[in-house]
Amino acid sequence: MCDTCGCSITEGNRHLIDEGGKHEHSGAVEVLSNLLHENNHTAAHNREHFDRHHVLTINLMSSPGSGKTALLETTIEQLGEKYRIGVIEGDLETENDAARIRAKGVPAVQIMTGTACHLDAHLVHSALHDMNLDEIDILFIENVGNLVCPASFDLGQHYNVTLLSTTEGDDKPAKYPVMFRAADAMLITKSDLLEVLGDFDPQKATQYLRNLANPAEVMTLSARSGEHIDLWIEWLQKRFQEQQQRIAGGETRRPAIQADGIALHAAR
Amino acid sequence: MHELSICQALVDQLEGIAAQHPGKQVAEVYLGIGPLSGVVPQLLNDAFSVARAGSCADAATLHIHESEIIVRCLSCGKQSPATANRLLCSHCGEWQTELVSGDELLLERVELEAFEQSGESSQKYH
Ligand SMILES: Nc1nc2c(ncn2[C@@H]2O[C@H](COP(=O)(O)OP(=O)(O)OP(=O)(O)O)[C@@H](O)[C@H]2O)c(=O)[nH]1
Ligand SMILES: [Mg+2]
Ligand SMILES: [Zn+2]
Ligand SMILES: [Zn+2]
Ligand SMILES: [Zn+2]
Ligand SMILES: [Zn+2]
Ligand SMILES: [Zn+2]
Numbered sequence: 563m564c565d566t567c568g569c570s571i572t573e574g575n576r577h578l579i580d581e582g583g584k585h586e587h588s589g590a591v592e593v594l595s596n597l598l599h600e601n602n603h604t605a606a607h608n609r610e611h612f613d614r615h616h617v618l619t620i621n622l623m624s625s626p627g628s629g630k631t632a633l634l635e636t637t638i639e640q641l642g643e644k645y646r647i648g649v650i651e652g653d654l655e656t657e658n659d660a661a662r663i664r665a666k667g668v669p670a671v672q673i674m675t676g677t678a679c680h681l682d683a684h685l686v687h688s689a690l691h692d693m694n695l696d697e698i699d700i701l702f703i704e705n706v707g708n709l710v711c712p713a714s715f716d717l718g719q720h721y722n723v724t725l726l727s728t729t730e731g732d733d734k735p736a737k738y739p740v741m742f743r744a745a746d747a748m749l750i751t752k753s754d755l756l757e758v759l760g761d762f763d764p765q766k767a768t769q770y771l772r773n774l775a776n777p778a779e780v781m782t783l784s785a786r787s788g789e790h791i792d793l794w795i796e797w798l799q800k801r802f803q804e805q806q807q808r809i810a811g812g813e814t815r816r817p818a819i820q821a822d823g824i825a826l827h828a829a830r
Numbered sequence: 831m832h833e834l835s836i837c838q839a840l841v842d843q844l845e846g847i848a849a850q851h852p853g854k855q856v857a858e859v860y861l862g863i864g865p866l867s868g869v870v871p872q873l874l875n876d877a878f879s880v881a882r883a884g885s886c887a888d889a890a891t892l893h894i895h896e897s898e899i900i901v902r903c904l905s906c907g908k909q910s911p912a913t914a915n916r917l918l919c920s921h922c923g924e925w926q927t928e929l930v931s932g933d934e935l936l937l938e939r940v941e942l943e944a945f946e947q948s949g950e951s952s953q954k955y956h
Contacts, residue, residue, distance in 0.1 A: 589854070589941055589942045589943065590939060590940070590941045590942075591847055591939065591940045591941075591942070592938070592939055593843070593847070593937045593938060593939060593940055594936060594937070594938055595843065595936070595937050596935055596936060596937075597836050597839055597840050597843075597861070597935045597936065597937055598836065598839055598935060599839070599843065600839055600842065600843075601839065678832075678835065679832065680832055680835075682835065710832070710868070711832035711868060713868055714832060714836075714867070714868040714869065714935070715832070735915070736915040737915075739866065739914045739915045739917075740866055740867070740868040740914075741868075743866065743917075770915070772925045773915060773916050773917065773918065773925060774915065774917055775901065775917040775918070775925055775926060775927045775928070775929075777926065
């Protein structure tokens, strides 16, 4: 534990420190550390690995079946020649998603989380030992399909991309504010079904996202028909270029919004 | 149920603190949890009774203080209370705000007591 790094001091609680200082007196210990302090440190460490190897890392989150693996398959088809792509797959039980990615000729490490419904920084760190980051430009982490907990665990990624498929309600951002607040980009997937379904309004979904004070870019696309996949490919390439510029300038980037305190963590 | 993972991480931190205070065990644990932390206080409470078993916090009581959501408007600069899925400025209606509080997931304070003492007679501080 780092007792002195002040990584959990925010404007909301700073007065506690200012009033009493970080102190301990007979039996009561003022701690003020994030409950996920260890995870956050490991995440910062993962991010250092990524930056040292000039890798851009994207964390994909969504409900089960929103199309994360399908999006990755299409992305590999479009960008596999230009960038060396790698994938870490989080899944409760199976190797299926990793097998789908490997079938596209891209290295994939499967993390079977068993009963844990989310990836954490330690799981990702161990997966990195089975991956040669020198041979990767863009690393995707496909998180466990779950809109509740993955957002609480920083993995060391540079961006969070949250998928919302047209077969779900357009009010998902209002129902899962913690997850959607953390998105650096929101992808409305399976747009080929919009007409059939008729009741999903991309503009409403975007409005619900803005109600979370989130300015993230919204792209409505389909891995199946290929509609607007070019917007996503362009978005990715821009982020890759920015990542290389940041590394050249000795900087890094954390996802826009994270659990309390993480932002104060890594070197500023 | 990520509350259990979070409680395991909490117990690890408590073990670290107890190790710095030989002969003492953890009596009271104070957490600050915000509605946007992604953690449900009741579930955290339930998970704690599982996670603490056999640890230095076996007899500890968990106190959870739930914080309020407050946003600061990027347009008018004022602060206002908000709800988890409407983080808008209540003064001018602007949606571009930043969070002042509401996503806390904090271990705030720990109180220790000597091992032999029962809960009743234990000395409390603060
Ligand atoms: N119509 C349509 N179906 C799609 C699209 N993308 C994915 N699907 C289908 O949706 C289902 C789930 O897709 P996956 O890519 O496996 O979803 P996932 O998010 O990786 O699922 P989990 O890893 O299990 O959470 C499959 O039957 C896909 O064929 C799309 O753009 N349009
Ligand atoms: Mg998948
Ligand atoms: Zn630190
Ligand atoms: Zn720290
Ligand atoms: Zn390492
Ligand atoms: Zn979980
Ligand atoms: Zn305002």
